[in-house]
Amino acid sequence: MENNFEEIRSAEDALLKKLSSEKAGIDNLQLLNSLKKARLMKIYIYGQVFLILLAIAFMAYRYPELAVSARPQRILRYGTYSTDAKTDECLSNIWKLMGDKNLKLNCPVSQKPYVIDGKNIYCPEPQRHGFKNIYSKDGQVPRIE
Numbered sequence: 131m132e133n134n135f136e137e138i139r140s141a142e143d144a145l146l147k148k149l150s151s152e153k154a155g156i157d158n159l160q161l162l163n164s165l166k167k168a169r170l171m172k173i174y175i176y177g178q179v180f181l182i183l184l185a186i187a188f189m190a191y192r193y194p195e196l197a198v199s200a201r202p203q204r205i206l207r208y209g210t211y212s213t214d215a216k217t218d219e220c221l222s223n224i225w226k227l228m229g230d231k232n233l234k235l236n237c238p239v240s241q242k243p244y245v246i247d248g249k250n251i252y253c254p255e256p257q258r259h260g261f262k263n264i265y266s267k268d269g270q271v272p273r274i275e
């Protein structure tokens with residue numbers, strides 16, 4: 131009698147194990163399916179990103195002027211003074227001279243050439259702009275004082 135009980139119990143155990151492993155199988159299958167879906171989604175998203183990058187690269191190649199205009203504007207100068215158009219032009223000239231000291235550029239207000247001293251560039255008559263000094267030192271962003 132006792133043997134029978136044990137047999138039944140072990141049969142039950144085996145059945146439970148089988149059932150739970152089958153359930154685990156179903157769970158795994160669902161997991162596998164969602165993994166597959168996620169993987170497909172990932173490929174899809176990578177594909178989209180790749181296409182977008184390709185489009186950007188094409189645009190940059192085909193229309194370089196677009197890339198230039200999209201670039202952020204560089205700082206014209208340091209200092210908190212507000213400046214007029216002529217002074218901005220003067221600063222712009224100083225920027226150009228920082229790139230090439232051999233350029234023949236005159237201050238737009240005084241019409242005089244810039245004072246170049248090594249790596250320093252000065253507006254010849256900053257007081258005509260209403261400032262004490264307009265200059266760039268050591269190739270740094272121009273300053274107004």
Ligand SMILES: [Zn+2]
Nearest residue numbers: 220237238253
């Ligand atoms: Zn000037």
